Amino acid sequence: MSTPISDDSQLDVAVVGGSIAGCTAAIRFRQLGHRVAVFDKKTMDDRFYKRLCTHFIQPHAVPVLAELGLAHLYEADYSVPTKAVFVTPGGLVEGPGNYLPGDQDLFALNLERRVLDPALRTAAREQGVEFADGTSVEKIEEDDFGWSLHTRDETGSRVFRARLVVAADGRRSRLAKELGNPAESRPNERAALFGYFSGITTRPDRRSVFIMNERDLACVYPLVDGRTQLVLFAEKSRVEGWGSTEGRLPQFLEYFDSLPDAPSMGDAVLEDGLLGYSDYPSQIRQAVAGSIPFVGDAALSLDPMSGVGCGFALVSADLLARSFTGRSLDKTGLVAGLAEYRQQLEEVLLPHAEGICVDSLVDKNAASRLRMFKTISANPDLSQQYLALTGRMLLPGEFQRLLMRAMMTRRTAPLKL
Structure with a gap:
């Protein structure tokens, strides 16, 4: 349900898009003390949620839910705390204990969007985020003061002002087209x-x-x-x-x-x-276009086989808000916050995105793949590191170094007679 924005006074943050990334960004900026409004062209009642999604929340993103005030979603009535087990050509990969040594409470979460999406919107409203759903953003314009958002709903047109606009409008981002931030498409x-x-x-x-x-x-x-x-x-x-x-x-x-x-x-x-x-190529956009940050699918929309859609939406929006912690939304603060967000997205999520794009290509060397998974499944520590990689808690480059070291050790180990 729409929560009408009370007046035309200045917003601090306008979030365009009310799905996972948009609601997460809105809540986190509201927690920083800003006046925040979410705009979405869809009318989102309690029955509205995304259906084309596998809803496997990777462990790197699960803690963000608690920060949003949604720790109750960990409970059995709402989700299934889980861990990945991989049946590979070289054997079973499940690793000892939890995803990482010493992190006994770290888990993935099977949390359906029919539960998550309404819960996020409820949490946002309860924390003071204003909503204008059923409202399309037709055009945005920047001046020395900030941004003007030209919107339209069933009652007509209206203009809102905001210091910061966040693009969370999904894979087909309209803001990306308007701002000249095209998606780089990778085959799947x-x-x-x-x-x-x-x-x-x-x-x-x-x-x-x-x-x-x-x-x-x-x-x-x-x-x-x-x-x-x-x-x-x-x-x-x-x-x-x-x-x-x-x-x-x-x-x-x-x-x-x-x-x-x-x-x-x-x-x-x-x-x-x-x-x-049948056709879902990966898409990668620049984290920031002009002075507008992109989060969620508007920034990274990747092969769903990787299971990172929900997690990357949560984490990218959280990274954005963290980049503005302790900063004002004046010009100096905006420049510094956007620069930090761009760097964080490139360091934390983009390496995984590149690896996912490579894995979307079906034609791989079967012998090399078999040798790799035999090495992983035979080594409990490496198995755990593989789970950390697929849970997006270990960067691909670090795992490759660990894997190559293990494969070299396995190759040079003396034969047992």
């Missing part, structure tokens, strides 16, 4: 299908299982109320060969049933139709 050679099911018995430890099968990745996510989400990222030719979306369910279930490490599909009942996409 996989299609995806997923659905929500009852009647599937998952692991008693509630682990989320990721099964590598040839060039595909089959995912099994345990959800609240004994439900399960099944997700398949497969070569486009395989999915296209299954015919229309409406007729793909038998082949989809047969595929999972054929995997020895997947649960039985014998009693699986689909809640609704299968969802998915």
Whole structure:
């Protein structure tokens, strides 16, 4: 529901886009003491949420929820705290203990968007964020004072003023087009299908299982109320060969049933139709265009197989607000805060984005891949580091150094007779 902005006085921060990144940025700037408003062209009632999403919140992003006032979403009524287990060509990769040594409370979270999206908007309103949903931002203009936002809703047009505008308007960002911040597109050679099911018995430890099968990745996510989400990222030719979306369910279930490490599909009942996409290239934009920062999918919209969409939305918005901690929104503060945000995004998230883009290319050397995963699965410490990498808590370059060291050690170790 819309919370009307009370008057035309100066806003400190205007956030364009009311999804995960937009609400996160709004809450965090409000916590810094700023007057914040969120603008979204959609009308967002309690039933509105994004449906085309696998909702696996990576462990690097889970702590942000508590900072937003949403720690209750960790509880069993709302989500399933989980950990990834990878079934690879070289063996099982699950690592000892938790994601990182000594971090016993660190976990991933299977948190559905039907729960997360309304909870974020509620938290934002409760903390004083103003909302103008059902409102499109038609044009923005900058002057010495800040920004003018020319908006339109069902009652007509209206102009708002703000010191800082945050672009959180998603993969097809209108602000990016207006500001000349084009997306660099990277190919993604996989299609995806997923659905929500009852009647599937998952692991008693509630682990989320990721099964590598040839060039595909089959995912099994345990959800609240004994439900399960099944997700398949497969070569486009395989999915296209299954015919229309409406007729793909038998082949989809047969595929999972054929995997020895997947649960039985014998009693699986689909809640609704299968969802998915056939063409979803990764997109990378500049973190800042002019004096406007981009967060979430407006900055990085990546191959969903990586499972970073929700996490990167939370973390990018949090990085932006942290970059303005202790700074005013005058010209000096804006320049310094935006420079810090650009640097933080490039250091914290962009290395993962580059690795994800490489992994979206299906054609890889099978022998090298097998050797790599044999090395990882045979080494408990390296297995844990691999989970830290996929949980986005370890940078790809650091993992590559650890992997190469382990592979060299394995290659030069003396034979046991």
